[in-house]
Amino acid sequence: MPVSRPETSDSRVIAHVDMDCFYVQVEQRKLPHLRSLPTAVVQYNDWKGGGLIAVSYEARKFGVERSMRGDEAKEVCPDIQLVQVPVGRGKADLTIYRNAGSEVVSILSTKGRCERASIDEVYLDLTEAAQAMLVDSSPEISETVREEALKSHVLGLDLDSINIREKVRNWFGVNNTDHRDKLLACGALLIAELRMKVLEETEFTCSAGIAHNKMLAKLVSGMNKPAQQTVVPFSSVKKLLDPLPIKKMKHLGGKLGTSLQIDLGVNTVGDLLKYSEAKLQEYYGTNTGTWLWNTARGINGEEVQGRVLTKSHGSGKTFPGSRALRKMDAVEKWLKELSAELSDRLQADLEQNKRLAKTLTLHANAFQVSDSDSVRKFPSKSCPLRYGVSKIQEDAFMLFQAGLREYIGPFKVKFPSTQPGGWRITGLSVIASKLEAIPSGTRSITNYFNSLDHNCCPLDMLNDKCTHEAHSFQNEKGEATHWYLSDGDCSGILEPEKCVVDVEHVEEYSMRNSSQENGGVLDHENGGVLNQENGGVLNKEENSHEVQFRQYPNSSMPSPNQPNDDLGKEKTLSSSECQNYLGLDQTKAKTSPMEKELACTMESKGRSTKSPKDKEMYSIERYFQKWSPCTSKPEYPKNILESNTSSGSQLLSSSPSELKMEGVPHDNLRIGSVSEMGRHGLGLDEQSSMWSYEAGEIDPVIFNELPVEIQNELRASIRPRKRANICRKDSIDHYFLPSKGS
Template identity: 30%
Template structure:
C-alpha cells in the first residue's frame, strides 16, 4: 500500500451531520406529507419544529400557534404523541392538554437511533451531539481510501508524496462535482469568478474523499429512512459544524484548509460553537466585537491575562479556525427516566394516581428497549418529586424488579405506587414527578436464574445517582474540554461550552454547567433533549436555576486553583 503523504500525518477529517428539521421530517414521513408543503410540530401551545416550506411564510419556533396559522393558513400542525391519564401507550391525541397529558418523544428518539445506526456503519469514531446531530471522525477511513485507491489511480501524484502538489503541471485540481459539494470560495476564487478554482493541495484531496463518504452516508439515510440531512466537512469540529449550517437544507459544504482563517474572519462571533452563551457574550461586550476577525488584533498575551491561560489560548485559536478538540466516543447511558412537570400543582392523592400508570409505562418501554438493544438491566428503581413549598427535589429508591416480573408495566406501576405512598406527607402541592431506573449493568448468569438479582454483594456497591430534573452531578478533580449539547431551558441565559480545560475523565455541560463522567454524557444530553421539549411549557421553573447553583457550589469546592480561576468566569451568579 502507498504511504500516506507526510503533510497529512496529523491532519483530521471531521464530518458534522445535522438532520433538517428532524421532528417535522419524522411526521412528514409518518403521515406521507409533501415536504414542499408547510408543516410544523407542536407541543401544547408551542412550536418545536418548523419545516423549510413553513419558514418561507415567516413561521418559526418563537411564535404562537395562532400566529403561525395567521402567517400560513395552510400549514399542517402535528402535535407530538402524548399519554392521556392512565394510558400505558402514547397516542396522537387530537386535543391533548398539558394539565392532563404527558408528552412522549420516544417516536423521534427512536428514529434518531436508526440514523445513528447508519452513521456507525461508516464510522466508529462518532460523537452524539443530540438525537439528530453528530460529529464523525472519518480520518482512518479516508486515509485508507486515499492510499489504496485514490493515489494509485492518479500517477501524476506519485512523485509528490513527501511535498506539496505545486509541481504538478498546470496545478492539480480536485473534481468536487462528484460529491455535489459546496465549497466556500477563497478571496482569489471570488475575484476570478465561479469557474476558477485554486490549485488543490493534499489537504483538499483528503477532504474530497471525506466529501464522497459524506454523500454516501446522506444518501443511505434518505434511501432507507427518507430523511434529508446537511453536513459540513473540515479538518476540525468547529469548522465542520459551521459548514453544515451554510447551505441548508439537504446539502453539504467543505471548508478547505487554506481558507479556514479567511472563512472565520467574517463569521458572527457568537455563532461559533461554544461561544453562544455567557462566555461569548462577555468577550463580545469586553471588546465590542461582532465578527470573529474583530478579535484578531488582540495579542494572545492579553487574552490569556484577561481570561486565563487555557481560555485565552483557546479563544485566540478558535477565532482563527484552529481547533484540536477530539471527537469523543460516548458510551451508552447508565440510567433511564420518565418525568412530568405538574401545573397546576397536584394537591391530593387521587390526582396523583393516573400518573403512576403513565410514568411507569414510559419507563417500562425504555427499560425493555434498552434491554433488547444493550442487554443491560437496572439495579435500582427510584422516584423523584418536588413540591411548591421547597426548592429542592427529593427522592426515594428501592431495588429494581427482576426481568421476569416486568413483562408488562403493571408490576412496575405497583412498585412506583408504593414508593409514592411512602412520601405523601412531603409530596403536596406537587410540581414535579419522576421515575428512574439507574445502575444499568449486564445481568450475570446467576442473577438471570435467580428471582432476586440483588445479591449480598450488591449491598457493598456504590449507589448510582439519579439523573432527574434537579439531580446534582458530582464533579471530579479534572475537567474535560468536551462541549455539550442541549439547553434545559431555551430562554435562560446559561453559558455556552467552555474553552479547553485540563483533560480528564469528565465533561462540562455548557447549559447546566454540570461536570459529567464521560460514560454518562449520552444520558445527560438525552436528558436535556427530553427536558427541553417536555418541560410542559414552564420555562421559568426554578429546577434549572437550582441545578445550576448546585453545580456551581460543587465546582467551587472540588477544583484546583487553576480550574477555580476558569470556573469563576463561567459560573457567575445570576443577577
C-alpha cells in the same frame, strides 16, 4: 464549561451531519401528502395550539419559527400543517423520532468512528476512510455521488466568480496541491455518498459540515440547509471565524458568550484574538481560558467519541401554570406514567443493546404559592435502579417523597396545599443512567450468546420447567446482581436477594445444562453463566434478605414497605405486585420482543429494498423533484440524468471504465439484532457456523456497542471480504486528475 484538548492531528477529517427539520421529515414520511407543504410538528395543542418543535423549510419562508405556539404559526402561515407529537401515557412520546434517528445512525456509522450527538445529529471521524481513499487507486465512487460531492459549498473559494462550479471542480481536482484539502475532498465524497444512502434507505435528507475538527464541522453543517454540505478548508478558517458573531459558536450561545460581549467587548470571534491566553484564563479560569484562546483560532482537539447509544434515558413532563400538581395522588399517578415509559425504554435497551441501567434519578420542579417569589430547587434524588415496571414506579415515588421531605422540611409547610404558602409541582422526571453493557465473557463469543439460551433461572427451577431464557449479571466482584428473564411475552430483572432458591438445586441445574467443553461449568468469565462458585451467590444467607435502599446516601429514605407517616400510605403486595416483584408483568406486552424486533427489521428492510435501477438514478436533487409541488408523480426524468457526466468523470477516478464498477455488496445488510442471535437456542456447532459473517452483515451500531472482547473476536472471525475486481493503479494522482480545462 468547555475544556480545551490538544489537537492530536491537524489533518483529521471530521464531519457533522445534521438532519433537516427532523421531526417534520419523520412525520412526512408517515404522511407523504404533507411533503412539500408548510408543515410543523407540535407537542400538545390544547393550549394556544401547542408548541412547535420542528418547522419545515416551506413553513420557514412564512416566518414560522420554532418555539412559536401553533396559533401564532397559523397567523403568519394559515395553511401550515400542524402534526402532533404522538402522545402516550398522557405525555409526549418521542420514540418514533429516536428510532428514526437510529436508522440514520446505522447508515452513518459504516465509514468511521461515529458519535451520536443528539436525536438528529452525528459526528463522524472519516480520517482513516479518507486516507484510505487517497492510497487506494480505485475508490468505488458512483457518478451520482461524485455529482453530489461537487455541489458542496467549499468555503473560501471566490464566490463572486462567474463559474463557481468550475472553482469547486478545481478544488476537488489535482490543481489543489494541499494534502489536507485532498483529505477533505475525500471526506466530502464520503459524506455525499452517506447522505445519498441515508436518503435512499430512510427517505430523510440531511446536511453536513466537513472540516478538520468537530467545532468547525458543527459550525458549518447548518450553513447551507437543507440537503447540502459545506466544507471548511484549512486555509479559509480565519476568514470564516473572524467576522463571526461570538454567540454563534457552540458553547458561547449562553452566559459565557454574553459575558464575553458585556465584560470584554468581544462581539465576533475575531475580537477574541486580541486577548492573550493568560488574560482569558485570568477571567474564565485555566480550562475555559485556553479553550477560548483555541476556539478563536479554529483549534479544537475534541475527539469523535465512538458512541452511538445514549448514556441515559429520561421521561419527564411539565405541569405549567394552573396544571401544577397539588395532590400527592396526582404526583403518584404521573410518576407511574413516567416510570412505565422509562421501564419500556429500559427493556428495549436491554433487548436491543444488552445494557442495564444502574441508577434511577428523580427530578421535580416545585414552586411556592405565595406573594414572595421564593423558587427553591426541589432536590433530585437517586437510588439503585431495580428493573420491573412497578419497581421503578415504587422507587420513583419513594425518591419523590425523600426529595419532598427535604424540600418542605425546614419550612414546616403542609404539602400538598392550595393555601398560600403551600407548594406545587410543575415538573417531574425520572431518569435511568449508568447504562452498562451486560458483563461479557472474555473467551468466547459463542459462550456469550450461548449463555443467553442455555442458562436457566431460579424462576424456571421453581416452576420446574425451562420455558424461560435467563441470564445472570454480575458486578465486578463476580457476584450475581440481577437475573434477566424472558419468555417471549414478558421479561424483567430479578435481583438475587429476591430469589428463593436452594443452592444445591442451582448447582445441579448448572451442571446439567452447561457445556462439556469447559469442564461442564460455564463460569461468569465465559458470559455470565452460572457456575458453581457464582451460583453460590444465591445462597441461603443472601437469598432471603430484604436489602432495599441500602445504598441511599442518607437515612431519610423511606423503605418501600414501611408505612409512611407523611401520607399514611401503606404498601402491601398484591398478587399482581408479586408478579412484578419478579419483574414480570403479564398484563403488559402483547407483542413479544422478538416479534417487535422482527417487525422492525422487516420494516426497515422493506423500505430499503429498491431496484438497482432506482438506486442508480437516485440523487438528492432528484428527490426534491420527486416531491416538488409541480411534479405530482414521483418520476425520474431520464434526460437530465446524464448531464455533466463528462466533467464529473475526471474526478477521483483513474479511468472512465471504472465508473461502471458495480455489484459490490453493500455494507448495510443487517442482522436483526444480536439478541436475536442469542434467542435461537442453537447448539455450539450451529452457532459457531452462524458466526462466520461477512463484514457487512453485522449492524455496525450493534457491533460498536458490543463489549470490546466480543468485537475483537468478531473481527477475527469475520471472513475477509473480497475486494472488488478492480485494476490496481498506484498513487493518489489517479484521484486528482487535472480538470479538462487545465
